[in-house]
Amino acid sequence: MTTGRTLKALHVTECFAGGVKTALEGYAALDLPVEHHIIQSARRHPDKLTSPNPDLFNTISELPYGHVAAVKATVEAIREVQPDVVHAHSSFGGVYGRLAAKLTKTPVVYTPHGLSFERRDISETKRFVFKQIERAFSPLSTIQAGCASYEAKLLESLNPRSTVEVVPNAIANSESFTNSRFLSESASAQRSLSFIGRITEARHPEMAMEIAEIAAKKGFTCQWIGDGDADMKQSLENSGIHVTGWLTKAEMAGALENISFVIHTARWDGFPMVILEMLDARKLLLVEDIPALFECPREARFESAEEAVKKLELLLEGSLKPDWSPVTDLYNQRTQANRLLRCYQAAAGIE
Template structure:
C-alpha cells in the first residue's frame, strides 16, 4: 500500500500528443502515484519507454466511460485528471468532495473546423454545462485558458499547464538523413485538424527547390493529395525515427487548422529545427513565428526562409526562445499547484 497521493489519468484517445503529455506530467511530478485508464489508439502509440500502472479498455466510447466511472469509484484516487472531450464527459458524475477533478481539453471540440456549425454549437453547450461543476480546468495554451475562463462557473478554477519538451540529446552537427535537397517537414496524423491539403497547396505554390515531407499517416485520400503535390509521406514511424526526421529537417512547417499546444513543435525546436506556423487563433501566445493565413502566404514565407538570411535567423531565434519558455521546471511548478503535491 502506497502513501503517495494517487493521480488517475483518464484518456479515451490515448496516443500521440495526449500520450506524450501524460508521460511528461508523471515525469515532472515524481512524488505522486500516477495511474492510467485508457482506450488506446494503437496506431498512434509514440513507442516511448514509460511504465505506470495502466488499465486498458477495448470497446465503445460509452462502455469506456462506464468502465472509467466504476474504476474511479473503486479506486477513490485523490485526483482524477480527464484528458480531451470524451473523457471530459465523466464530469457529469458526482464523485464526491474527496476526489479532485482536473480536466484538460487538449483543444476544445467546439474549435473543430471539420464538422457543421450546429455540431460545434452542441459541443460548446455541453462544455458550458460541464464547466460549471466543481473542477480545475488545466489549459495547455494561453488561448485554451482564455476559452476555459469564458466557460467556467463559480466552482471552477482555470490554471495554465504548459506543454514542455523533455531534455533531448541534441547534436549540434545534427544527425542528418541522407538527401540531396533542403527539407520542409510536418508531422502528425493526416487528418482534417492538421490540414494536409493546406500543406499540399503550400508545397505546390512554393518556388523553392526543396523536399516536402509529411511524417505520419492517416486518411488515404488526403495522403494521395499530398503525394500528387510532390510531398513525400513517411507513414507511421517509431518515435526514435520521428525524432531523427525532425532533427534533420531544415524547417518545420505547422499547418493545422486548430490546435491545443502541439508537443511535436517543441520537440522539433529542441532538436534545433526552425519553425514556421500557419496563423490560427489557437496558436496565438505560444511564441512560434507565423508564416501567414493562406497557402500562398505560407509558401512565400517558406521561400523567404530559404532565400533571406536575416529572416532565416529571426525564425531560428524565435524558435529557440520557445524552448526556453516551455521547460520541465515551469511544468513541475504548475503541476504542484494543480495536484497539490505529496499527500
C-alpha cells in the first residue's frame, strides 16, 4: 500500500459525533501513508464526547456554525494544510467541503454516512429537496465513497456518471472476525437485552418499546445504552427500558460482559458501527429489516416486534445461528484501508 510519498487528507464535517466520529478516527488509525487533518464541529450533536483524538490527526481546527463562515474556514484550512485530497463527510460537511474544494481546485472525496433524503422523520417534500441538493452537488465530487453498499447504490442513482466506491465501515481489529461464523455460544441463560446508540427518530424507539413490552413478558430485562432526545428517553423509561446514558469505554466494556443480546432498531441507516462492534464483541445480534441492512443475514433480520422476540428465543435455544461472514468479509479494516487509499490516490491523480 505504498504511493512513494505520504498523502495529505483534510477531513471536513459538522457532525463529529456518534458513528461519524468512530469512522473518521478509524480512518486516521489505519496503517496507511496518509496524514490526516480535520476541520470539524458537532453542530448537530454538541456534547463532551465529540473532541477529536489529537494522537490521530496531524492538525485539528474548529468549523464555525454559520454556513458561509464554514465554507470560508474550510477554504482557509485547505490553503493552510495544502492537502492532496479533501474528504467531506455528512450532509452539511459534504456541502462545505465540496464547495471549498471547488474554490481551491482541490480533489474531493465525499462520504455521506447516511443520506439525508433517506430520513423518515421529515416530509416527502423535504426529502425531495434534500435529494435534489445531493444530486446538484454530486458533480463536485471527484469520487463518491459510500460507507456501505446500499449508500453507494444511492450515490450511483443520483449521478450514474460519477465515480462511486464503497469504503466500508470497519472497527479496529475487525479482521479478527473476518470469515468466521457468528456462534450462539456467547449466550447465557440470563435474558438480558440491550439497544445501543443515540436516542433519535432514526433509531426507531417505538419499535424498541414494542419489543421490550413483549420481551418483558418472556422474562427479558431491557436497557438502552446511550442517550439523546429527552422526550424519547422518557418514553423509553416509561415503557420499562432502563436508559444508562452515555458510557465511557471502560463502562461499556463492563456493560457488555453482562448482556447476552443486542437488537438494532432503525427506520433508516447507513451501515451502523454498532453492528460491527457487537459482532466483534461476540454478542447475539438482531437488526431491523430495512434496505440499508440488506447484507445482514436474513435469519438475523426482523420486520416486527413479535418476530424479533421469537428470534431472540431461537437464539437463546441455539437453534438459530445466523452466518455473518458476508458482512464481515466486506466490513473490515483490511478492505477499508485498501479502498480508502485507492480513493485518495485516484482522486489525487496518483498511480
